[in-house]
Amino acid sequence: MSIPKVQTAAIVPELGGDLTIKTDHPVPTIDSLQPGECLVKISHTGVCHTDLHAKMGDWPVKPMVPLIGGHEGVGEIVGIAPGTANSPVKVGDRVGIKWMADSCLDCEFCRKGLEMTCPKVKYSGYTVDGTFSQYVVSFVHHVTPIPEGIDSAEAASLLCAGVTVYKALKQSNTIVGNYVAIPGAGGGLGHLAVQYAVAMGLRVIAIDTGKDKKDLSLSLGAETFIDFKEEKDIVGAIKSSSEGLGPHAAIVASASAGAYKQAIDYLRPGGTLVCVGMPDADIGINAFWCVFKAIRVQGSYVGNRQDAVEALEMGAAGKVKVHYQLRELEDLKQTYEDLEAGKIAGRIVLKVS
Template sequence: MSVLPNFTIPKTQTVALVEKSGGTVAIKNDWPVTQQNQLKPGECLVKIQATGCCHTDLHAALGDWPLKAKSPLIGGHEGVGIIVAIGDNTISDRKVGDRVGIKWLADSCLNCEQCRNGREQNCPDAKLSGFTVDGTFSEYCVSFCNHVSPIPEGFSSAEAASILCAGVTVYRAIKYSQTQHGDWIVLPGAGGGLGHLAVQYAKVRGLRVIAIDSGEEKKKLCLDLGADAWIDFKETKDIVAAVKAATGGEGAHSAIVTTAHPSGYTQAVDYLRGGGTLMAVGLPGEAKLEASIFFTVFKSISILGSYVGNRQDAYEALDIAARGQVKVHYVCKRLPELKATYEGLKEGTVAGRVVFDLEQQ
């Protein structure tokens, strides 16, 4: 039996539960904790220290995606904590006492064509934290040894949390954006949870950044993080012209659309230069991708979907952040504030990231 020495797993815990799709968040203080003898081979029990909040968690709660989450649901997929138990007959490098991260991709088979090609997130048997399996808005979370990510020593759990989804998602998108050092990249939604990390990962890559968002707080954040140009979409009458002006008239080489609003996609083909790449990242519920087919072809535009990241992407994104090259701008809150946080996400008023401290419940 593998349990952290001198540690007793409690019988109950505090969780944030959405009892039915589209319902409100309820804080439950008597939710059962999975015991070691209930863990299956390959599973681990993680005592959560901190967990980030992602726009995807809001979509899961609202049930407004084409894919529907399990119900009832404990959301959350940016959790950092300590492995306190591992299922019997588990073969893994992970061990009790390890500090690890739980990501959106909770598990995959590792043996299908998608997994073998490094697209583990597209595995037909993928399990998704806080969506198809219960997630990290809880004091204890069952996850999978093959997919939890080791957290570098000295990197705080609260900061590491947001790298596990927001960070790895934009890191992979930039990695595959077909850009070179010195290229221009446009980031609609740059002041948000994903966007402010995208600004930094883009600068690490040597790219020139055009940040698109709205409001003085987000403007200051983006410029402080190194954005080369700022466009307020509420104040700018012609975003396409503004992007072209910032890039000397030719347009940007790439755009990473992290906003969950479909308008972020609409003009990207128009402001990209010939041979440019549109990386589709944000996930509006039912919206369609509208772009001029004529100019997509005429300008040799590439449109690529980029969906979270694989295990190696997570290692790389965490390493860059742990070395101080990317900083998560976040505020710490307590789990009962999740409902209010969802309201802020709906209204687009959350700058940076919200992280819940599970050690102060």
């Protein structure tokens, strides 16, 4: 395959700065790659709220700048660095690039399947350039093979939103037939959480607002939808929908501090609160009720390499479908504006090349 010398890329020049679309950004040469690296030609990439945070630089851990964001990329490997030994992938493979770009694989955290907390971890579109470009450098031991049976546009969102909620459900301490509440059920993460939960045999209580999100949540298998703007007693309604005791778990996909505080009130004794959404505020969890109700609070930070494989396999099997709008890379600025305004239901996927 002929690799051009320049490419189109969406670049954030400084934290909080305006996004710039460049058509003459250099493409790394194969000879410039370090052992273990590969060059991937991106066909599609999802857009995540994390990308917006990276652009604004409003998280405690700051991204590098200038920055090419994006961490939900699907494309084809077009080159592997000279000197790379025992590569599990080859040129021509269709692979996915996730938030976790690389880790050492040898430390205690990597050995325990917590690669995302490795002291040497690299993050796509945050500490290394990401997928808002036609070509990106990634790492052979961390790219995820995309299975047959799922198209690239749909697979893109499963690489972050999908694996994130799938991992959260795996950590929810639930079994088949249990109730799970999902605040933010109609959003990009939430609508996937509903489907993964249903596929895992859980009974879903969807929490969000608006007719479109209600219709979407119920069509995806939620048993109950509670509109937090219309329901006066949200805690009571959630408990009534789960045998009067409350759900066994809550997967808080919403970036709302109030959603966390509320979950402690409606979870049944022994329930699990799984933290996924990240509001930039204290979440106000009451220690007394956590102890008194024996509530488990579990942070869930994306997923590891195996979680990604499993999440994609469920998508390829037709258990999970991503509801997305397809746009062009040049539409990224407008997409950021729509995300800030809360106008997007489901996910946005960009066609790159």
